[in-house]
Amino acid sequence: DGGITQSPKYLFRKEGQNVTLSCEQNLNHDAMYWYRQDPGQGLRLIYYSQIVNDFQKGDIAEGYSVSREKKESFPLTVTSAQKNPTAFYLCASAREGGEQFFGPGTRLTVL
Amino acid sequence: SQQGEEDPQALSIQEGENATMNCSYKTSINNLQWYRQNSGRGLVHLILIRSNEREKHSGRLRVTLDTSKKSSSLLITASRAADTASYFCATDVWSGYSTLTFGKGTMLLVSP
Numbered sequence: 001d002g003g004i005t006q007s008p009k010y011l012f013r014k015e016g017q018n019v020t021l022s023c024e025q026n027l028n029h030d031a032m033y034w035y036r037q038d039p040g041q042g043l044r045l046i047y048y049s050q051i052v053n054d055f056q057k058g059d060i061a062e063g064y065s066v067s068r069e070k071k072e073s074f075p076l077t078v079t080s081a082q083k084n085p086t087a088f089y090l091c092a093s094a095r096e097g098g099e100q101f102f103g104p105g106t107r108l109t110v111l
Numbered sequence: 112s113q114q115g116e117e118d119p120q121a122l123s124i125q126e127g128e129n130a131t132m133n134c135s136y137k138t139s140i141n142n143l144q145w146y147r148q149n150s151g152r153g154l155v156h157l158i159l160i161r162s163n164e165r166e167k168h169s170g171r172l173r174v175t176l177d178t179s180k181k182s183s184s185l186l187i188t189a190s191r192a193a194d195t196a197s198y199f200c201a202t203d204v205w206s207g208y209s210t211l212t213f214g215k216g217t218m219l220l221v222s223p
Contacts, residue, residue: 043211048210090154094209099156099159
């Protein structure tokens, strides 16, 4: 089945720890995106990547980092510099200018 | 910054009724997209309408776009309980890269 997967579904982090969220797609899409969603809010763009080994900051990149070493994979690291990381994180992929396909999300909670 | 703003924030209707959600945006767009999100899940793409299009249909969904008013509407006809979800509009503003800016969404509740 073609699609986009995220893992884990739930993640708990202690303050001061870095954590990495996984995002994999087998849709052969060039573009991949990371969003953050807070309760009752829309999605805010963290980072995006149009091609392998290239990525750009979105609106709220501070405290996050990404890599794009493979077309299929776009992991997001939430660093200890992110002051309020508890949120629902969504990954998406797309062909250029087309609709985005979303993963099921990872819910991160800081203890 | 929030490009799109949906209206209303919440909508409660009975099965069989039509549901209309509106989206306003601020800058010129390449296209506008509507997405649906069930509680705690990822988003599902519904319709993409390009800036040179005025109306698109997909099943029970009808989307209109008025670029002069910088607004769009999503109409769901003959609603069902399974349509209960949050609906988001997202604008694609081409600036060398294609990215989407989402509104805060309309929460739709369809009661049996």
